[in-house]
Amino acid sequence: METLKKVFMWIKEQAFLITLVLVGVIFLTCTGNWNIYGDPIVHTAEWCKTLFAVENVQEDYTAVTGNLPESTIQSAVSDADVSGDELLVADVSHGDIFGEDVSVVNGEKEVSNGDAGEPYSAEAEAPAEGETGPGVTMTPPKYAVSQNEMTENKINGVVEQTQDNQPRQIVYKTVEDDYFADALFIGDSRTVGMYEYGGLKDISTFYATTGLTIHKVLDASIVEVEGQFGKITVEEALQQKQFANIYFMLGINEMGTGTVDTFMEKYSEVIARIKELQPDATIYLQGIMQVTTRRSEKGDYIHIEGINARNEEIAKLADNEQVYYLDVNSVLCDEEGGLESSYTSDGVHLKAQYISIWKEFLKEHVVVQ
Amino acid sequence: MIFSSVEFLLWFLPIFFILYAISPNKFKDVTLLLGSLVFYALGDIKYLLLLVISVCANYFVGLRLEKIAARSGQSKQTKEEIDIEKSRKYILITAVAVNVGILLLFKLLSGRIGLPLGISFYTFQVLAYLIDVYRGKIHKETNILRMANYVTMFPKLVSGPIVSYDEVEKELGSRSFTLEKFQSGLQLFTMGLMAKVLLADRVGLLWNEVEVTGFASVSTPLAWLAALAYAMKIYFDFYGYSLMAVGIGRMLGFQLPANFRTPYMAQSVREFYRRWHITLGRWFREYVYIPLGGSRKGELRTICNLLVVWLLTSIWHGNTWNFLIWGGILWLCILLERQFEKRGITWKWKFASHLYLWVVITISWVCFAIPDVGELSIYLGRMFGLVEGISVSSGDWLRVLQNHGIWLVAAIVACTPCLEKLYHKCKNHWLGKVVLAALFWVCVWRLLVEGNNPFMYSVF
Numbered sequence: 001m002e003t004l005k006k007v008f009m010w011i012k013e014q015a016f017l018i019t020l021v022l023v024g025v026i027f028l029t030c031t032g033n034w035n036i037y038g039d040p041i042v043h044t045a046e047w048c049k050t051l052f053a054v055e056n057v058q059e060d061y062t063a064v065t066g067n068l069p070e071s072t073i074q075s076a077v078s079d080a081d082v083s084g085d086e087l088l089v090a091d092v093s094h095g096d097i098f099g100e101d102v103s104v105v106n107g108e109k110e111v112s113n114g115d116a117g118e119p120y121s122a123e124a125e126a127p128a129e130g131e132t133g134p135g136v137t138m139t140p141p142k143y144a145v146s147q148n149e150m151t152e153n154k155i156n157g158v159v160e161q162t163q164d165n166q167p168r169q170i171v172y173k174t175v176e177d178d179y180f181a182d183a184l185f186i187g188d189s190r191t192v193g194m195y196e197y198g199g200l201k202d203i204s205t206f207y208a209t210t211g212l213t214i215h216k217v218l219d220a221s222i223v224e225v226e227g228q229f230g231k232i233t234v235e236e237a238l239q240q241k242q243f244a245n246i247y248f249m250l251g252i253n254e255m256g257t258g259t260v261d262t263f264m265e266k267y268s269e270v271i272a273r274i275k276e277l278q279p280d281a282t283i284y285l286q287g288i289m290q291v292t293t294r295r296s297e298k299g300d301y302i303h304i305e306g307i308n309a310r311n312e313e314i315a316k317l318a319d320n321e322q323v324y325y326l327d328v329n330s331v332l333c334d335e336e337g338g339l340e341s342s343y344t345s346d347g348v349h350l351k352a353q354y355i356s357i358w359k360e361f362l363k364e365h366v367v368v369q
Numbered sequence: 370m371i372f373s374s375v376e377f378l379l380w381f382l383p384i385f386f387i388l389y390a391i392s393p394n395k396f397k398d399v400t401l402l403l404g405s406l407v408f409y410a411l412g413d414i415k416y417l418l419l420l421v422i423s424v425c426a427n428y429f430v431g432l433r434l435e436k437i438a439a440r441s442g443q444s445k446q447t448k449e450e451i452d453i454e455k456s457r458k459y460i461l462i463t464a465v466a467v468n469v470g471i472l473l474l475f476k477l478l479s480g481r482i483g484l485p486l487g488i489s490f491y492t493f494q495v496l497a498y499l500i501d502v503y504r505g506k507i508h509k510e511t512n513i514l515r516m517a518n519y520v521t522m523f524p525k526l527v528s529g530p531i532v533s534y535d536e537v538e539k540e541l542g543s544r545s546f547t548l549e550k551f552q553s554g555l556q557l558f559t560m561g562l563m564a565k566v567l568l569a570d571r572v573g574l575l576w577n578e579v580e581v582t583g584f585a586s587v588s589t590p591l592a593w594l595a596a597l598a599y600a601m602k603i604y605f606d607f608y609g610y611s612l613m614a615v616g617i618g619r620m621l622g623f624q625l626p627a628n629f630r631t632p633y634m635a636q637s638v639r640e641f642y643r644r645w646h647i648t649l650g651r652w653f654r655e656y657v658y659i660p661l662g663g664s665r666k667g668e669l670r671t672i673c674n675l676l677v678v679w680l681l682t683s684i685w686h687g688n689t690w691n692f693l694i695w696g697g698i699l700w701l702c703i704l705l706e707r708q709f710e711k712r713g714i715t716w717k718w719k720f721a722s723h724l725y726l727w728v729v730i731t732i733s734w735v736c737f738a739i740p741d742v743g744e745l746s747i748y749l750g751r752m753f754g755l756v757e758g759i760s761v762s763s764g765d766w767l768r769v770l771q772n773h774g775i776w777l778v779a780a781i782v783a784c785t786p787c788l789e790k791l792y793h794k795c796k797n798h799w800l801g802k803v804v805l806a807a808l809f810w811v812c813v814w815r816l817l818v819e820g821n822n823p824f825m826y827s828v829f
Contacts, residue, residue, distance in 0.1 A: 015803055016555065
C-alpha cells in the first residue's frame, strides 16, 4: 500500500511530463501526423540514395506546376465549418525541416537542396491564405431586388481566339454599379476584399470567405438566410435563387496541395454543377489574381508561374456562350507579370483603395449577349 | 530556428534533451555548446563563423582585462601597474569599438544583407562581460568552454534575455540536471509558448488585416483598435519568447532573469520601461547611462544622457527613421514626466495615469511598427482624423471586433497580474499540470495548421 501511494504521488508530481507524452502520442496518432517524424527520415534516406544514383538527379526545382508529395499533413481541423476556422494546411512535411525541397514533377520524385535555413524575416505579412481569419459572413441583400434602368452603355468589340483558333467576336459593354444588382460573387479572401471595399456590399450577393477552395466551395455553409438561424451551403443557395451573372474567382488557396490537373478536375466539376443549377446565368470565370514577384520569390507554393499555369487551364473552360473567361491580371500586373507591388501590402491581397481597379475592369467587361 | 515552430518543439528540443540527459556530467557543457551551435546553424548558418570568432576573440580579450587587485598599504602605484592599467583601458576601448563597430556595420547594411541572427543580443552579452571584467565586478573566465556557453547558450542566443555574467557564473561551473527542474522549466516554457501562439499570433491577425487593407482605408476606430492589437501582439510575442527562454534555461539548470513585469500596469512611461525588456534597459543603464553620469549631474545633463540612451535604443531596434521617432516620443514623455514630478504635478486619479500610459504607449508602438514614414504619417493621420480616408468601409471596426474582439479582450486581461497569479496557483496541482500539457499540444496543432509565425524580435 505504501509503495502504491508513493507511486501515485510520483505520478501526480510528474503529471505534466506524463500528460505531455500521452497527449502527444494521442494527438499525433489521431491527426495522422506521425509523418512529422517519418517524412524527414524518409526524405533524408531518399536524398542519400540519390547521391549514389546517376540518372534521375536534377538539381532544378521546377515548381511550375506547384506539385507536392502526397504526404502533406492532413488538416487537423474538420472541413465542415468553412466560415469558422477555414484553414490552409501548412505543408510542414514539405521537407523544409532539413532545408530540402522535394517536388514531384511528372510523377517522379526529385530532390534538390534548398537553403539550410533562412533567418525568418520580421516582416509582418498577412498570412496569405493560411490565415485563420474566420470567414466573413455576408448577408445577401434582400431577395426582392429592384431593377434599375441601365444608364448609358458603351459597347466595345473584342476579337478573341477560341481553342480551335476560330476568331469569335466577344462584344463587351461597360456598365454602372447597379448592373450588378443580380450578380453573384463567389470567391476566397480576395473576393471578400471586393465585398468590403468594392462598394457593392448592398448591391450584389457574395458567397465568399477567407480560405475558400474549389474543393469546398459547393459544400461551404456560408450563406445566411433571412429568418433562419443556421447557414446553408453554396450549392443549396444556388438551388434556391437564380442569378443573372456569376463572377467566380478561386485558386490561390489550393496551390499548396495537389496538382494543376487535380485542381482543374474539381474546377470543371464545380462549374458544370453551377451551370446545371443556374442555366440562365452568365458565368464569368475570373483568372486567379496574381501575386507580386516578391511574394512569388518567397519559395513556397505560391508563385507566379503556378498561377499562370492554372489560369491557362481555366480559360479553356470558357465556351463563350454561357461561360466566359476574364483576366483581371491584365490591369493589375506590372511588366514582370506579377501583381503591381504598390497595389498591395502583403503581395497577395489588393489594398482597399485599389479594389476599384478590379471593379472597373469587371464593369468594362460585361458580355453583350 | 524559432522556439514556436514544429521543428523546434518536436525535433530539436526532445533530441537535444535526450542527448543532454545521457551525457555524463563532465560532458554536459560540450553537449550544450554543440547543441547551441547546431541551433544557430539551423537558423543562420552563414554567420555561424562570425559567432564563433566573436566568442573566441572576446574570450582572449577577457583574459587580458582582469583587474589587478590593489595592494594594500601602497600609496603610490608602480610604473608597471600604471602601464597595466593603461593597457587594460586601451584593450577595453578597442574591444568595445570593434564589437560595436561590427554590430553597427551590420545594422547599417541590414537593408541589403540580412542581419546575422542574434547579433544584437550576443554582442551586448559580450560587451557586458568585458566591461564587468574590466571593472572588477567579475573575474575573467579562463575556461573557454564556459565562456562559449555563456554567450551562445541557445535559450537566450537569439533573443535574450541579456544576462550578466554573475547571474550564471555558478551554474556555468556546476549545475544540476533534475527531473523537477526539467518539468518546472518545461511548464514555464509552455506558458511562453501559449502566450506566443494562442495570444500574440491571434491578436496579431487584427493588425495584419489592417495592413492588408491599407492604412489609408481604415476608419479611425479601427486604427486605434489595430494599434492596440499591435501593442498586445508585440508584448505577448516577446514576453512569450522570454518565458520560453527562461523555461529552457531552467530545464538546463540555469536561472535566467525575467524580462517583463506586467509592463502595461505601469502608470508612467518611465515605469513602463523599467518593466519592459528589463535586461536591455538595465544594460543601457549599467553601461551607458550611469557611466555618463546618470541623473547625478543636473537636469540638463540628465536630459542629454537620456537622449543618448534613447538614441542608442532606437538604433538597436532598427535602422529606419521610424525607430528614431519611436524613441523620440518616449524620450519626450520621460522628460515631461520628470518635470511634472519635480513640480509635484501628478494625476488626480489612478485611472487617468493608466489611461495615459495605454494611449501614449499605443501611439508609440504604431511608430515602431511601420517602417515607412509616409505610411506611418497616414496611419497617425487616420488615428487622429487628420488625413482623409480612401475607400473606407464604414463599420469596418465592428466586423473586425466580431472576428478578433475576443482575442483582443483576452490579451488585455492577460496584461494584468491575474494570469501570473493563476499560473502560480495551479502549476503545482496535478490537474493544472494535465491541463497545461494538453495546451502544449493545442499550440502544436495551431502551428501545424497555420505555419510558423516568426517571432518579431528575431532580426534584432
